[in-house]
Amino acid sequence: MMNAKGITLVESLIGVSIVLISVTGASSLFRAISAQQRTSDVAAVLSTIQTNITAAVQNTDAWNNIVAANPTMACLPGPCPNFFGGTAVPPMKIFIYDIATSAFQPYDSNSATSGFGKNGKICDSYSAAGNDACPIKAVINWGAADNDDPTFTGGIVRVRVVFSYSPSSGVRLNTSRYNFNVLR
Numbered sequence: 688m689m690n691a692k693g694i695t696l697v698e699s700l701i702g703v704s705i706v707l708i709s710v711t712g713a714s715s716l717f718r719a720i721s722a723q724q725r726t727s728d729v730a731a732v733l734s735t736i737q738t739n740i741t742a743a744v745q746n747t748d749a750w751n752n753i754v755a756a757n758p759t760m761a762c763l764p765g766p767c768p769n770f771f772g773g774t775a776v777p778p779m780k781i782f783i784y785d786i787a788t789s790a791f792q793p794y795d796s797n798s799a800t801s802g803f804g805k806n807g808k809i810c811d812s813y814s815a816a817g818n819d820a821c822p823i824k825a826v827i828n829w830g831a832a833d834n835d836d837p838t839f840t841g842g843i844v845r846v847r848v849v850f851s852y853s854p855s856s857g858v859r860l861n862t863s864r865y866n867f868n869v870l871r
Contacts, residue, residue, distance in 0.1 A: 817855035
C-alpha cells in the first residue's frame with residue numbers, strides 16, 4: 688500500500704522476493720530445457736551413426752573393404768569360430784561413406800582414440816576420460832547371427848555395435864539403448 692510517503696520497506700522486500708523467485712524458477716527451467724536439448728542432439732547424432740554403420744555393413748563394396756581390412760574375417764564365408772559363442776574377437780575396422788568426400792572413410796573401433804564428433808563425423812581424439820570434440824565411441828564386433836552355431840559355416844553375419852559417450856563436460860548419457868546389431 689502506498690501511504691503519503693510512498694511504498695513501505697516491507698512492500699518493497701515482498702516485491703523483490705517475488706521477482707527473485709520468478710527469476711530463479713525461470714533459470715532452473717532454462718537449464719533443464721538446455722540439458723534436454725543437448726541430450727536430444729546427442730541422440731540424433733547416435734541415430735545418424737547407426738544409419739551410417741548399417742549402410743556400411745549392407746553396402747557390398749564397403750562390406751568387401753571391411754572383410755579385407757579385418758584379419759579375423761579372413762575365414763569368411765566360413766567356417767569361422769563363433770565369436771559371440773564365447774571366443775573373443777577384437778573390435779573391427781569398418782568403412783563409413785562420407786557424403787562430403789564421396790568416399791568410404793575408415794573407422795577403426797580397435798583404436799582407443801577412434802571416435803565420432805558431435806556432428807557424427809569420424810575423429811581420432813576420443814578419450815574415455817572425456818573430450819567434447821570427439822565424445823562418442825562405437826566398439827564394433829562381428830560373429831555368427833546364430834549364437835548356437837559353434838563353427839559358423841558361412842551363414843548370416845551379425846555385426847554388434849556398442850556405444851560410449853564421454854564428453855569432458857556437460858550432460859552424460861546412457862548409450863545402452865542405442866547399441867544395436869546389423870545382419871549381413
